[in-house]
Amino acid sequence: MxxxxxxxxxxxxxxxxxxxxxxxxxxRLYRLAHRMTGDETLARDxxxxxxxxxxxxxxxxxxxxxxxxxLHAIAVNVxxxxxxxxxxxxxxxxxxxELPDVMDARRTAEPDLKHRxxxxxxxxxxxxxxxxxxxxxxxxxxEEIAASLGIQPGTSKAQLFRARGKLREALAEFAxxxxx
Amino acid sequence: xxxxxxxxxxxxxxxxxYELPASxxxxxxxxxxxxxxxxxxxxxxxxxxxxxxxxxxxxRRTMRWAWIGMAATLLLGVAVGRYAxxxxxxxxxxxxxxxxxxxxxxPQLVSPTSSVSxxxxxxxxxxxxxxxxxxxxxxxxxxxxLVAARHLANVEALLTSYAVSGVETRSxxxxxxxxxxxxxxxxxxxxxxxxxxxxxxxxxxxxxxILVQLVQRSPGHDxxxxxxxERTLQKTQLIPRLRSAVPAxxxxxxx
Numbered sequence: 001m002x003x004x005x006x007x008x009x010x011x012x013x014x015x016x017x018x019x020x021x022x023x024x025x026x027x028r029l030y031r032l033a034h035r036m037t038g039d040e041t042l043a044r045d046x047x048x049x050x051x052x053x054x055x056x057x058x059x060x061x062x063x064x065x066x067x068x069x070x071l072h073a074i075a076v077n078v079x080x081x082x083x084x085x086x087x088x089x090x091x092x093x094x095x096x097x098e099l100p101d102v103m104d105a106r107r108t109a110e111p112d113l114k115h116r117x118x119x120x121x122x123x124x125x126x127x128x129x130x131x132x133x134x135x136x137x138x139x140x141x142x143e144e145i146a147a148s149l150g151i152q153p154g155t156s157k158a159q160l161f162r163a164r165g166k167l168r169e170a171l172a173e174f175a176x177x178x179x180x
Numbered sequence: 181x182x183x184x185x186x187x188x189x190x191x192x193x194x195x196x197x198y199e200l201p202a203s204x205x206x207x208x209x210x211x212x213x214x215x216x217x218x219x220x221x222x223x224x225x226x227x228x229x230x231x232x233x234x235x236x237x238x239x240r241r242t243m244r245w246a247w248i249g250m251a252a253t254l255l256l257g258v259a260v261g262r263y264a265x266x267x268x269x270x271x272x273x274x275x276x277x278x279x280x281x282x283x284x285x286x287p288q289l290v291s292p293t294s295s296v297s298x299x300x301x302x303x304x305x306x307x308x309x310x311x312x313x314x315x316x317x318x319x320x321x322x323x324x325x326l327v328a329a330r331h332l333a334n335v336e337a338l339l340t341s342y343a344v345s346g347v348e349t350r351s352x353x354x355x356x357x358x359x360x361x362x363x364x365x366x367x368x369x370x371x372x373x374x375x376x377x378x379x380x381x382x383x384x385x386x387x388x389x390i391l392v393q394l395v396q397r398s399p400g401h402d403x404x405x406x407x408x409x410e411r412t413l414q415k416t417q418l419i420p421r422l423r424s425a426v427p428a429x430x431x432x433x434x435x
């Protein structure tokens with residue numbers, strides 16, 4: 001089915017069109033949600049939310065971007081807003097004034113470089129982490145990231161650069177490991 | 181491979197399994213949940229079936245008029261542009277925007293048609309009256325190239341000033357304001373025929389990144405942000421590339 005067929009089918013309520021769209025994109029969206037949340041339940045919830053929202057709003061799809069880009073923009077929005085809510089709830093429950101920042105990753109006793117990197121990625125602000133995960137981990141292009149986040153590709157590049165800079169600072173004591 | 185490239189490769193390799201789902205993706209359970217939610221939100225038989233369609237119909241009517249309006253505006257713009265090109269002289273350099281300095285705001289890029297209307301006719305140097313497609317296209321390309329050269333000279337001035345400034349001066353908000361003006365012109369050029377040249381397109385793309393970094397600097401993270409800007413300048417070699425891309429005449433404003 002072409003994108004045009006899918007859109008027409010979904011708009012007319014054809015369940016096969018809906019399932020086709022779902023099958024084409026669920027893996028990538030679920031992986032992104034899981035990488036951003038680190039939690040299977042949240043990843044499932046956000047993935048489901050994204051598709052429900054997409055089916056409800058298919059009438060708003062204007063064709064400015066591809067159907068895939070439009071769907072991913074909805075998913076990214078769901079994930080980022082969902083993370084904000086989760087963070088607020090966790091702060092209230094744990095009485096934390098602020099979440100650990102990337103510098104805390106440097107102060108942990110975990111010697112393993114890979115674990116330290118993963119901790120540093122988890123400690124990145126959500127926006128930087130989204131760009132980093134989308135580009136360096138999941139292989140999205142800057143154009144795809146920009147369309148999903150509603151920014152310019154140049155801004156995506158700049159944010160990726162800063163994200164990498166923060167990770168580099170967090171791994172400063174391991175400088176040279178990647179030279180070998 | 182530079183150290184930055186090795187670090188980037190290290191990141192990609194080491195982060196490949198970052199928060200990767202441990203088990204198979206639960207496609208069918210998620211689909212069942214989605215269908216259940218859709219069914220729960222679908223209107224029942226008792227409700228007026230057409231009510232849910234009315235917003236769509238109204239939306240479609242509104243969109244139709246919006247499209248008609250946009251199409252009319254576009255046709256008007258094309259007609260005005262073609263009339264202007266046929267009846268005005270070709271652009272001369274004297275009509276191009278002047279160089280910007282931090283004290284004066286960078287001029288907004290103008291279309292060749294508006295600069296043409298203000299430009300004096302220079303019989304010895306003007307291009308032939310555009311009476312065929314190739315001459316017209318050539319004139320437009322020349323104009324965009326000249327505007328791009330002037331803009332690149334402005335950006336070179338900013339980056340050179342930044343590079344030679346002391347640490348205290350680099351934190352000055354003046355650079356952010358200057359960069360903001362240049363950023364919007366850079367983006368306009370990226371979408372213009374000036375970016376058809378692949379070398380210039382790559383240069384503009386790299387300039388966009390560093391201008392965004394300068395614009396986005398915040399007061400509390402100056403040292404880190406200065407370091408990021410300096411790393412970008414070093415990695416992309418922007419200043420030397422600008423120097424080779426900008427002709428001397430564009431820097432001095434003479435032709």
